[in-house]
Amino acid sequence: MRKIGIVGAGQAGLQLGLGLLKNGYQVVITSNQTPDQIRNGRVTSSQCMFDRALENERALGIDFWKDAPPVEGIQFSLVPGGQTAMQWSSRLDRPAQSIDQRVKMPRWMTEFEKAGGELRIADVDMAGLEALEQECDLVIVASGKGEIGKLFQRDETRSPFDKPQRSLALTYVHGMEPRKEHSAVNFNLMPGVGEYFVFPALTLSGPCEIMVFEGIPGGPMDNWANVKSPQEHLAESLRILKEFVPEEYARSKDCVLTDDLGILAGRFPPTVRKPVLALPNGAVALGMGDSVCLNDPITGQGSNNASHCAAAYLTAILEHGDRPYDAAFMQATFDRYWDYAQFVVGWTNNMLLPPPEHMVKILGTAQQNQKVAHWFVNGFNDPRTYFPTITDPALTDAFLAEAMGAAA
Structure with missing residues (x-):
């Protein structure tokens, strides 16, 4: 039985860990806080999750808050x-x-242990990563806002902002x-x-x-x-x-x-990092969630991204079978996620800048045209649907003309 080590007990790490347990893997998750410490601590995010991300939870049977507002x-x-x-x-x-993560994560941590996962309360540094790698077939770092997530190298080509x-x-x-x-x-x-x-x-x-x-x-x-x-x-x-x-x-x-x-x-600068971390002992670890793709919350995609990252990584691990988890596997696994995340990153980063004229047109037309309004609002559920329409003024104009023509 293959053993996976995950550093970080947030949306990405716990969702992936629970998914792996359901598929027969051994999983150890490290957290620097106990469930009680999380429950009694400070809020960490706003975490509005849209339907496609919630579907990832429903598929694993961990959607415990059906009666939430x-x-x-x-x-x-x-x-x-x-x-x-x-x-x-x-x-x-x-x-x-x-769902406030002070409500959600302690429940998921309890479910993780009930399902046979091992939860360790520890601060993990580079030496801790090396020790975890010695006992696991694959180590994944899902602790994006902690110091360990910053060990991953910033990807200059995908990170246009160097300050908040x-x-x-x-x-x-x-x-x-x-x-x-x-x-x-x-x-x-x-x-x-x-x-x-x-x-x-x-x-x-x-x-x-x-x-x-x-x-x-x-x-x-x-x-x-x-x-x-x-x-x-x-x-x-x-x-x-x-x-x-x-x-x-x-x-x-x-x-x-x-x-x-x-x-x-x-405050923090939106940052994409390279997903493969070389350890001093020659081994490698894979970054996931905020450790490799940290977005500004302006588009409300943070927890959604974490969920989709966990789903992509679960599929990649299951498809990989018993082959070695080398750097090539890690890069390919991140690339599978980036096929989706690149659109979220592009949209979010553009929202931080003064809007170009064609984006102003979309928002203005939405006030008059319910088709445009519905399209834009539901794009939060899957930002890929905005592309390529929002990237080219000519495509925007064509889309708006078609919507207005249909309304007429």
Whole structure:
């Protein structure tokens, strides 16, 4: 029986580990936190997952939150100078869902051990990787935001940004007034300021809303370094809404924090890294998830990417049989994932830049044409559907002309 070692107990590592156990592999997963430490710790992400990613969980029987608040659509608003200049929405074909990782990961860790996996609580460094490689047929690093993930070499050709493009913050709250039409990700674009989006989720204390702030560095939404307490974090969140997104402030003004650890602030540069890590002893390890493809959360694809990466790697391992897991296998396995991830990376990185005219046309036309709105909203479920339409103004114009003609 082949033995796989996975460093990191997040969306990618645990999903892959559970999938391997179901297919008869031995699996050891290392985590630097116990389930209780994760459950009692700080929020780590906003993790809105769309249907294709949720289907990966359903296929493994690890979708334990069927009654969680659904995310039924997406609304887009353009809000220059605090005034709503454009607003439209459309429903998703199948709802999305967000489960606080403090709820999800401890449950998955328990299921992993129940299924026969070995969970080790340890900080793994290079020496630890070498030791794990000695006992396993394959070692995978799925710890993207930790120090060990940074051991993988940055891929200059796929990483156009060398510094953070947004100042980021999360605020988990109770008490927000629901949308009237249907639940949704409310995505607000404030030119020259940043972006704000908010959506329903499930946290430790039940249904909640997650506020996500994406401020342009040095701009008026980039004040999180001066926030010293949870209540100051909430106050800063509401200040931003009151000044820049008054419609959102109106339904958020009575919010309270879900808990004092339901907040997060930070920044990081979007980075793609090379997937094969050479160890000092001559062996190699394979990177996955955020360790090799770390996106800005502006398009809400982080946990979706992790899920699709785990699914691609599971298929690659099962197809590989009993052959050696050499560097060529590792590169080919990453390339299988990159066939999908390249579109997410391209779309996400472009969203961090001032929008070109043809993208402005798409958003403007969506306000008038439900076919365009539906296409754009459901692209969050599979960003490949945006391509090549969003890459070429002529293709964009042709698509919009066809949609408008059909409507007429």
